[in-house]
Amino acid sequence: MKPKIYILIVEDEPEVLDSIVRDITEFEEHFQVEMADTAEEADEIISEIIEGGNLIGLILCDHVLPGKNGVELLIEMQQNEKTKPTKKVLITGQAGLEETVKAVNEADLKHYIAKPWEKSELVNITRNLLTDFVIKQIKDPLPYMQVLDAEKIAEHLRANRGITDQ
Amino acid sequence: MKFRLGTQWLDDRSSVTRLLQRVLDETGPTDNYIFNLDKDITIFHEGDKLNNIYILLEGTVQLYKKKPHTDNHFPVMELKSGSLIGIAAFTTGLPSLTTAKTMEKCRLLRIPKTDVDSLIKRHPQLSGYIDELILANLLERFRQNIILQMKLDSANKQLKEERNELKQAYKDLQNAQNKLVHQEKLATLGQLVAGFAHEVNNPTAALLRSTDTLDQHLRKFMARFNKEGEIADGSELNFFENGKKAGFPDTNTLRGRAKTLKEEFSRLQNSQIRLMAQMQPELIESLRSIYTDNPDYIQYYLDQFEFGKMFQNIESAGERIAGLVKSLKSYSRADTEDKYEWIDIREGLHDTLQLTSNRIKFYEIYTDLPEVPKIRADAAGLNQVWTNIILNASDVMGKTGSLDIRCGSTEEEVWVSIRDDGPGIEEEILEKIFEPNFTTKITGKKFGLGLGLSISKEIVSQHRGTIIAENAAEGGARFTVRLPVEG
Numbered sequence: 001m002k003p004k005i006y007i008l009i010v011e012d013e014p015e016v017l018d019s020i021v022r023d024i025t026e027f028e029e030h031f032q033v034e035m036a037d038t039a040e041e042a043d044e045i046i047s048e049i050i051e052g053g054n055l056i057g058l059i060l061c062d063h064v065l066p067g068k069n070g071v072e073l074l075i076e077m078q079q080n081e082k083t084k085p086t087k088k089v090l091i092t093g094q095a096g097l098e099e100t101v102k103a104v105n106e107a108d109l110k111h112y113i114a115k116p117w118e119k120s121e122l123v124n125i126t127r128n129l130l131t132d133f134v135i136k137q138i139k140d141p142l143p144y145m146q147v148l149d150a151e152k153i154a155e156h157l158r159a160n161r162g163i164t165d166q
Numbered sequence: 167m168k169f170r171l172g173t174q175w176l177d178d179r180s181s182v183t184r185l186l187q188r189v190l191d192e193t194g195p196t197d198n199y200i201f202n203l204d205k206d207i208t209i210f211h212e213g214d215k216l217n218n219i220y221i222l223l224e225g226t227v228q229l230y231k232k233k234p235h236t237d238n239h240f241p242v243m244e245l246k247s248g249s250l251i252g253i254a255a256f257t258t259g260l261p262s263l264t265t266a267k268t269m270e271k272c273r274l275l276r277i278p279k280t281d282v283d284s285l286i287k288r289h290p291q292l293s294g295y296i297d298e299l300i301l302a303n304l305l306e307r308f309r310q311n312i313i314l315q316m317k318l319d320s321a322n323k324q325l326k327e328e329r330n331e332l333k334q335a336y337k338d339l340q341n342a343q344n345k346l347v348h349q350e351k352l353a354t355l356g357q358l359v360a361g362f363a364h365e366v367n368n369p370t371a372a373l374l375r376s377t378d379t380l381d382q383h384l385r386k387f388m389a390r391f392n393k394e395g396e397i398a399d400g401s402e403l404n405f406f407e408n409g410k411k412a413g414f415p416d417t418n419t420l421r422g423r424a425k426t427l428k429e430e431f432s433r434l435q436n437s438q439i440r441l442m443a444q445m446q447p448e449l450i451e452s453l454r455s456i457y458t459d460n461p462d463y464i465q466y467y468l469d470q471f472e473f474g475k476m477f478q479n480i481e482s483a484g485e486r487i488a489g490l491v492k493s494l495k496s497y498s499r500a501d502t503e504d505k506y507e508w509i510d511i512r513e514g515l516h517d518t519l520q521l522t523s524n525r526i527k528f529y530e531i532y533t534d535l536p537e538v539p540k541i542r543a544d545a546a547g548l549n550q551v552w553t554n555i556i557l558n559a560s561d562v563m564g565k566t567g568s569l570d571i572r573c574g575s576t577e578e579e580v581w582v583s584i585r586d587d588g589p590g591i592e593e594e595i596l597e598k599i600f601e602p603n604f605t606t607k608i609t610g611k612k613f614g615l616g617l618g619l620s621i622s623k624e625i626v627s628q629h630r631g632t633i634i635a636e637n638a639a640e641g642g643a644r645f646t647v648r649l650p651v652e653g
Contacts, residue, residue: 014414015479021440028437035417066528066566094524 005057005134006032006049007126010042010073011091012065016115020060020091023119024126030147031057031130039068043076046083056086057133058126060113063092063099071099074107085137087129089113091122183223183248186275186295199275209266209274210252216262218276220251221299225272227251229264239265243310250303257300341602345621356498356546363495366487374484381477388470402470405449409474412444420444431457434464441468444475493520499546508540511548511580511649515571518552525560530568538575539651547625548649551633552584554618555645559586562643578651579631585644590637599635 007027011017017035024033034049036042042061049056059077063070070090077083088107090100093115103109111125131149134141135156145153187200200223203209210216212232224247230239242264245251255262256279277285286293388403415423423443424436427450431439434457442450449471456463497517512535519531559569563586570585591599598604602620619635626633631649638644 015483017417018414018475018479025437028435033436033440035420037417041418064524064527069565 001053004032004052004054005030005130005138006034006054007130008034008036008042008045008049008056008059009061010036010039010059010065010070011062012037013062016062020122023122024060026123027126027130027147030144037065039065039070039073042073046077050082055137056083057130057137058087058089060089060091060122060126063090064094069099071103071107074103074109078107085133087133089125089129091115091117183221183275186221186292186299187223199277199281201274201276203268203272203274205268205270207268209268210262212263212265213261214255215259216252216255217280218252218278219256219282220266221275221277222247222249222251223273223275226269227266227272228269229266231264243307244269248299248302249306250299253300253303253307341620345602345624348621352550359494359498363491363498366491370484370487370491374481374488377477377480377484384473401452402467404452405467405470406474408446408449409471409476410478412446412471412475412478415444430454433461438464438468441472445471490520493517497521497546497549499549505544505546506542507545509543509545509548510540511538511543511582512573514545514549515552515573515582518549518556519571522553522556522560525557526569528566529560529563532568532570534570534572536574538573538580541580541629541649541651543629543649544625547628551622551625551647552582554622555584558618559584559588559643562586562588575651579648580651581646581648583644583646585638585640585642587642590641591635591643593637596635596637600633 007024009017009020011020014037017037021033021035027033032054034045036045039061042059046056059074061070061074065073070092074088074090077086077088087110088103089111090103090109091113100109100112103112110129113122113125127148130144131152134144134148135153138144141148141153142157203225209220209227212230222245227245227249228241229243229245229251231242232239245266250256251266251274252262254260282296286296384406385403388406420440420443424439427439427442428434428436431442431453434442442453445453453464453467456467493516496513515533515535519526556569559567568587570587571583573580573582575581595604595606600619600623604620623633626647626649629649631647633645633647635643635645
């Protein structure tokens with residue numbers, strides 16, 4: 001069976017969590033969306049997804065969380081071979097410069113979204129990062145063309161064919 | 167050497183000079199040697215080579231020393247009758263170390279160096295007298311030297327004390343200035359906050375009012391749609407209402423529910439299932455029949471539910487903003503004319519907790535705040551005190567911890583105590599924490615001026631109250647503020 005690709009959202013305020021999910025709902029046809037309100041719960045979900053043989057394509061993570069904070073979670077994911085390729089995004093109102101720098105350096109942070117965000121911004125970032133993920137990690141990204149950056153995927157497919165043709 | 171004259175002349179050298187004069191008088195005219203000088207006459211200058219020995223018979227002579235690199239002279243020594251003047255230069259032959267000047271009319275014996283030997287030859291007894299005179303002068307100067315040393319020592323000591331006082335005064339001044347700057351910043355901030363609160367209130371009110379109107383219009387719209395639409399039967403309003411009331415189950419619960427629902431409603435999309443997971447059981451029940459009869463209509467009902475939820479989100483967000491703004495305004499008190507007013511201290515505590523919420527978000531907070539008499543106080547000032555204590559506690563405890571906040575009153579006073587469950591305060595520094603510029607925090611962090619508690623203490627003192635810090639028996643640090651009821 002083809003592995004499923006997950007989008008994981010970690011946010012402790014239910015209203016905000018709700019809004020993020022609503023904003024990226026257009027990706028749900030092709031990606032599984034999972035939510036967690038603490039980093040610890042996110043850990044459990046991550047283990048479940050990995051054990052089920054599936055992939056986490058993208059994590060949108062708040063920084064200020066009860067218990068372990070967002071940056072710590074992202075760094076741990078970066079250190080785990082299974083979740084290293086996951087595209088990591090901080091979506092937060094108040095991570096200081098120091099922590100953000102840490103996330104960039106140690107967790108390969110792909111994007112920092114400041115609250116309040118614009119829907120189009122969130123959707124574009126999600127689309128770009130998932131496209132990159134799919135191109136790198138999935139053998140046949142063709143089915144994702146419809147919802148992701150079709151041009152980029154097509155280009156990738158052409159280039160790949162070029163290589164295999166030779 | 168034997169003192170022929172005994173030692174009494176050490177104190178009264180005029181007898182020696184009288185003797186000297188007599189000897190000289192007896193042996194011939196002394197006019198060559200004795201001469202009179204008026205006041206303020208310089209006998210010799212510093213640096214002069216002296217060819218005479220001077221013996222002061224009457225009057226006072228002052229020795230001056232030139233200060234290096236200036237033209238100023240300062241007095242070194244006062245010589246009375248019976249003194250040898252220029253003794254050092256005379257005996258060593260080196261240039262004079264001082265300038266000698268008469269202070270009043272003086273009578274002097276001036277004997278040229280060349281004459282001394284012949285004089286002594288003529289009057290052998292003179293030799294003894296001169297020796298004794300030299301010795302007496304040296305002794306006198308030695309005594310002066312000791313006195314000077316002692317004076318120097320005490321002057322040094324005084325200088326040191328004065329320097330320390332100056333240092334302390336400078337430090338105090340700096341503290342006072344820091345405090346002023348800090349207070350000024352807060353005052354400016356207070357004004358900004360008041361303006362900001364006012365400005366935010368308008369859009370917030372607009373937001374909430376619009377939602378209200380939108381709610382009514384949506385209902386009307388739906389009622390009309392019901393008449394014309396094919397699926398509506400009035401039950402969708404139920405979904406809308408319930409959407410507004412739906413709470414927020416935690417993500418774990420939601421996941422569990424979604425799993426069960428997915429099994430039952432297998433044809434629905436994940437986004438639909440997720441919305442259903444937030445619904446009350448009776449809504450699920452009505453969806454069940456729709457799912458079997460007209461599964462295509464499900465989305466319509468889900469939309470109604472989501473409408474309601476969005477209204478709820480907007481309303482609760484708007485109310486949160488309004489609540490924060492209200493706290494901000496009452497916290498800063500920038501809109502009140504009189505600094506001192508009758509206040510219920512509990513309101514300030516609530517405002518402070520509300521406004522520091524991003525720092526204490528994950529704390530367990532126990533409050534025991536029974537009614538206490540109102541006191542006349544500077545509300546904004548006291549809020550600053552609570553804020554300092556709470557933010558200090560938060561700095562110490564980090565992200566998780568607990569705060570125990572109580573108040574109470576007696577006939578004379580109202581008290582507030584705030585206890586954290588951090589590591590407490592080391593005994594050695596317990597006494598110092600209210601001192602200005604005392605901080606345990608690494609500089610460069612957000613709150614690390616070391617002024618918080620000293621300003622707090624000052625504010626409390628202005629209310630004629632007290633603030634104490636202690637380590638609580640149950641653990642953590644406890645700050646207690648007592649304020650007199652009769653402000």
